Amino acid sequence: MAVIFDKTKGLTDKTFHYCPGCTHGIIHRLVAEVMEELNLLDKAIGVAPVGCAVFAYDYFNCDMQEAAHGRAPAVATGIKRVHPESAVFTYQGDGDLASIGAAEIVHAAMRGEKFTTIFVNNAIYGMTGGQMAPTTLVGQKATTAPLGRDENHAGLPLRVSEMLATIPKAVFVERVSVHDVKHIIQAKKAIKKAFQAQMAGKGFTLVEVLSTCPTNWGKTPLESLKWLEENMIPYYPLGNYRSPEEVR
Amino acid sequence: MAKELWKGNEAIAEAAIKAGCRFFFGYPITPQNEIPEYMSLRMPQVDGCFLQAESEVAAINMVYGAAGAGARVMTSSSSPGISLKQEGITYCAGAELPCVIVNIVRGGPGLGGIQPAQSDYFQATKGGGHGDYRLIVLAPASVQEAVDLVQQAFDMADQYRNPVMVMGDGMIGQMMEPVEFTEVEKRPLPEKTWATTGTKGERQTNVINSLFIDPAECEKHNHRLYEKYKAIENNETRVEKYNLDGAEIVFVAYGTTARIVKNAISALEKEGIKAGMIRPITLWPYPYKAIEEAAGLDSVKAFMAVEMSMGQMVEDVRLAAAGKKPVHFYGRTGGMVPTPKAVVEQAKMILGGVK
Structure with a gap:
């Protein structure tokens, strides 16, 4: 019998703790498959964040370090400087990367640190229970924005990919989504390109993945996928913002 | 070299x-x-x-x-x-x-x-x-x-x-x-x-x-x-014990302050007052035992912690002395450095008081 689908060696057998309908599991799988396909697992060192993906070190089947909240890019900098030949990645949510870790990600990009950041944007703090994130959409309800985000009070959501794409040494920046199969396939391609650009020593690489949080959005998994498509993508346009060919 | x-x-x-x-x-x-x-x-x-x-x-x-x-x-x-x-x-x-x-x-x-x-x-x-x-x-x-x-x-x-x-x-x-x-x-x-x-x-x-x-x-x-x-x-645990034999007063100081205290000890000696010093080299682990032992010496009348602070390490000196001998403090802080003269004066005041 032909094998149609097999679990990647890039993931351990540990059962994910993620909520039903959360897309972290898909994104983990894509990153792990890419590392396996590029033969990077035995030289990969990942950095897990604080937030929903805090246990990522239990799931990725490679060396891992757990970082303090927002500090994954600084930790990854230390690792990659020690082992320049290794494949280093950070896996960070939007509270971690766009709020408390904003300085670390900007300066890692500025220095052109040669690692790959998987930036999972679900427009909310998931682990702590649905608080407003820098990426929460205007009008979107959160436990610290019970009437919905008010732009006059809390500003407008941060577009991280667009911001980082202005940094010369951020050589690969792409925003993708995982709300349907077509986009999942595109997301994997982007993640693969990012790792390839890293291994070619081009500079800092980041893939922003729009993701769902049914639990804290108060929606079913299916409603969540639809909400992402109809609300997040218009504000966070998908596409490639930087690729190595652009670098002169 | x-x-x-x-x-x-x-x-x-x-x-x-x-x-x-x-x-x-x-x-x-x-x-x-x-x-x-x-x-x-x-x-x-x-x-x-x-x-x-x-x-x-x-x-x-x-x-x-x-x-x-x-x-x-x-x-x-x-x-x-x-x-x-x-x-x-x-x-x-x-x-x-x-x-x-x-x-x-x-x-x-x-x-x-x-x-x-x-x-x-x-x-x-x-x-x-x-x-x-x-x-x-x-x-x-x-x-x-x-x-x-x-x-x-x-x-x-x-x-x-x-x-x-x-x-x-x-x-x-x-x-x-x-x-x-x-x-x-x-x-x-x-x-x-x-x-x-x-x-x-x-x-x-x-x-x-x-x-x-x-x-x-x-x-x-x-x-x-x-x-x-x-x-x-x-x-x-590391500590320097300096001039403890027969000391009436034992200073406890570390770092730069210990250098200043050594000058004060020489000055006191010229005035016929025997002083010694315990200098912690490791602040953690702290040399409690050295202080405890000095507290048991018959000659020792008092301890005096000298720091460039309002008195932080002195708390560990008190813990170690455990009430066996009085523990005094002298410090300058905010970037001010104690002078040997001020340390001498403080020590003499303490010994006067102890006597």
């Missing part, structure tokens, strides 16, 4: 290089700037890496990453910057990452000042960051001792998988003194089999982590850390 004249900060940096430190992450702050400046020039010469981080917070987290990746790594800062590093320091302690942190202490609190101080004693020895953990804290009293201790600090860090802080003050960092770089005694050190180097297909995956979500596991982790701290207390 002959003696050379070295500025404290630069000597500390060179000592780290000589100890095999090849990664340095730092951020500018006075009065320790010569350390990152020296490293920026020197590291490339030895195929090492100097990186100026965007903040002290980032610098200590780069240290975390590099230490977790198995490297000999150091950062340096001064008081306000060390406050910023506390998050990373407790993570390093929790994940048991060997690294060396230099604090060239200046006056506080807040922005404080840029002159020498010892007011970070509590922060260095009683926690600093959150959670139950200990740093090994080394307090050099001369540039030569700074050079020797920095080299040993890396071995201590590796032996115990624990962060080590070298705590000087602005005076140690800024003054020039004759220095001889001698080989420090090598310790047998364990292999870093835990480091994240990439598995290379040769071993199981390694994880650097301080998260234990099950409280029973977290408690077990803390107990294991404390067994290690107990071993450090037993093996690494």
Whole structure:
């Protein structure tokens, strides 16, 4: 019998703790498959964040370090400087990367640190229970924005990919989504390109993945996928913002 | 090697290089700037890496990453910057990452000042960051001792998988003194089999982590850390006992202040007053036993802690003396340095009172 689908060696057998309908599991799988396909697992060192993906070190089947909240890019900098030949990645949510870790990600990009950041944007703090994130959409309800985000009070959501794409040494920046199969396939391609650009020593690489949080959005998994498509993508346009060919 | 004249900060940096430190992450702050400046020039010469981080917070987290990746790594800062590093320091302690942190202490609190101080004693020895953990804290009293201790600090860090802080003050960092770089005694050190180097297909995956979500596991982790701290207390406590024989008054002072106290002891001797000193070299583990023993000496009438602070280490002196002898305190703070004359006067006042 032909094998149609097999679990990647890039993931351990540990059962994910993620909520039903959360897309972290898909994104983990894509990153792990890419590392396996590029033969990077035995030289990969990942950095897990604080937030929903805090246990990522239990799931990725490679060396891992757990970082303090927002500090994954600084930790990854230390690792990659020690082992320049290794494949280093950070896996960070939007509270971690766009709020408390904003300085670390900007300066890692500025220095052109040669690692790959998987930036999972679900427009909310998931682990702590649905608080407003820098990426929460205007009008979107959160436990610290019970009437919905008010732009006059809390500003407008941060577009991280667009911001980082202005940094010369951020050589690969792409925003993708995982709300349907077509986009999942595109997301994997982007993640693969990012790792390839890293291994070619081009500079800092980041893939922003729009993701769902049914639990804290108060929606079913299916409603969540639809909400992402109809609300997040218009504000966070998908596409490639930087690729190595652009670098002169 | 002959003696050379070295500025404290630069000597500390060179000592780290000589100890095999090849990664340095730092951020500018006075009065320790010569350390990152020296490293920026020197590291490339030895195929090492100097990186100026965007903040002290980032610098200590780069240290975390590099230490977790198995490297000999150091950062340096001064008081306000060390406050910023506390998050990373407790993570390093929790994940048991060997690294060396230099604090060239200046006056506080807040922005404080840029002159020498010892007011970070509590922060260095009683926690600093959150959670139950200990740093090994080394307090050099001369540039030569700074050079020797920095080299040993890396071995201590590796032996115990624990962060080590070298705590000087602005005076140690800024003054020039004759220095001889001698080989420090090598310790047998364990292999870093835990480091994240990439598995290379040769071993199981390694994880650097301080998260234990099950409280029973977290408690077990803390107990294991404390067994290690107990071993450090037993093996690494260092103290200089000076002129204790027949001393009426015993000063307790560390770092630059101990140098000043030695002058005061000579001055007192000329006036026929016998004084001695206990100089902690390790601030943690603290040499309680040396003080306890001195408290038992018949000649000793009182202790006097001298610090460049409002009185921090004096609390440990009181703990050790345990009420057997009175413990007095004299200090200057905010960047002011005590004079030998003031120390002499204080001592005479205390002895008058004790008599």
